[in-house]
Amino acid sequence: MISRFKFAVFSTAIALCGNALAAEVNVYSARKEALIKPLLDQFSSESGIQVNLVTGKADALLKRLQSEGANSPADLFITTDAGRLHRAKEADVLQPINSEKLTSAIPAHYRDPEGYWHGLSVRARVITYVKDRVDPKQLSSYEALADEQWKGRICIRGSGNIYNQSLVASMIAADGEAATQQWADSFVKNFARNPKGGDRDQVKAAAAGVCDLAIVNTYYLGAMINSKDENEKAAAAKVALFWPNQSDRGAHVNVSGAGVTRSARNKAAAIQLLEFLTSEKAQGWYASVNHEYPVRPGVEWSDTLQQWGNFKGDTLNLSELGKNNPAAVRLMDRAGWK
Numbered sequence: 001m002i003s004r005f006k007f008a009v010f011s012t013a014i015a016l017c018g019n020a021l022a023a024e025v026n027v028y029s030a031r032k033e034a035l036i037k038p039l040l041d042q043f044s045s046e047s048g049i050q051v052n053l054v055t056g057k058a059d060a061l062l063k064r065l066q067s068e069g070a071n072s073p074a075d076l077f078i079t080t081d082a083g084r085l086h087r088a089k090e091a092d093v094l095q096p097i098n099s100e101k102l103t104s105a106i107p108a109h110y111r112d113p114e115g116y117w118h119g120l121s122v123r124a125r126v127i128t129y130v131k132d133r134v135d136p137k138q139l140s141s142y143e144a145l146a147d148e149q150w151k152g153r154i155c156i157r158g159s160g161n162i163y164n165q166s167l168v169a170s171m172i173a174a175d176g177e178a179a180t181q182q183w184a185d186s187f188v189k190n191f192a193r194n195p196k197g198g199d200r201d202q203v204k205a206a207a208a209g210v211c212d213l214a215i216v217n218t219y220y221l222g223a224m225i226n227s228k229d230e231n232e233k234a235a236a237a238k239v240a241l242f243w244p245n246q247s248d249r250g251a252h253v254n255v256s257g258a259g260v261t262r263s264a265r266n267k268a269a270a271i272q273l274l275e276f277l278t279s280e281k282a283q284g285w286y287a288s289v290n291h292e293y294p295v296r297p298g299v300e301w302s303d304t305l306q307q308w309g310n311f312k313g314d315t316l317n318l319s320e321l322g323k324n325n326p327a328a329v330r331l332m333d334r335a336g337w338k
Contacts, residue, residue: 106295
């Protein structure tokens with residue numbers, strides 16, 4: 001993340017320039033620098049357009065966009081989870097974009113129906129199980145994890161985590177709020193411990209015998225499998241991935257994505273960057289470096305992704321995750337999901 005001083009200089013320079021700078025684009029990114037900058041550098045090399053990058057926490061960057069308003073120097077906002085992208089749309093910091101390249105590259109369910117945000121990479125929130133303690137024949141769906149056979153055997157992050165909120169939001173869309181409440185009431189009783197830590201911590205806990213199942217995003221498991229940390233690799237080796245709900249709607253999937261800001265002074269360059277990020281070349285990078293699935297169909301998967309096999313993903317339009325988020329949060333709170 002660039003320093004506060006550098007950011008101040010960057011913002012001042014933009015303000016002094018006043019009119020659009022045709023040869024640059026300013027990006028606020030909730031993705032870590034290592035997970036986006038190589039692509040931005042490649043874009044600059046090919047297009048001649050300079051990219052000025054500010055990274056930070058997703059919610060903090062959204063608040064910054066709101067507080068800066070029309071004076072924000074940002075042209076493009078990149079963040080993770082469709083729930084957060086919906087929040088940005090609702091906060092009125094994005095503008096709709098009509099691009100044939102984006103429409104043809106990104107399946108409809110991975111982008112906002114009105115063009116306010118577009119998915120850039122796909123991840124699934126799946127069940128991982130300890131190979132020597134769980135027979136995968138016992139597993140089927142997220143809904144079935146409320147069964148008593150899993151009492152005291154499940155590790156998962158807290159209810160404040162938006163990945164879990166979006167998972168529950170997808171279940172509200174599929175099963176209705178009443179049925180999802182009933183599911184959550186039983187699912188929480190099956191936790192092996194009070195939720196804590198991130199997704200990697202859930203896998204480590206399962207490997208250590210704290211639980212038998214861990215709910216995680218696929219790219220965290222991919223990162224652990226390919227980690228330079230031997231402890232992470234050892235933990236990942238003890239678990240296997242199970243694709244839930246393959247006989248009905250498919251596994252819950254989500255995206256990282258981006259939208260052009262309402263304040264964008266370099267709108268054309270921001271759209272050009274968005275189109276580059278959904279090109280075949282850039283999409284292949286997501287799979288090989290970050291173990292995420294390309295949002296663009298037809299792009300070759302990395303060896304790690306291929307090892308997990310093909311799967312059926314939920315085709316629910318991800319804008320529904322944002323719409324159902326408040327109900328999901330209330331529902332999880334009522335269930336005692338800490």
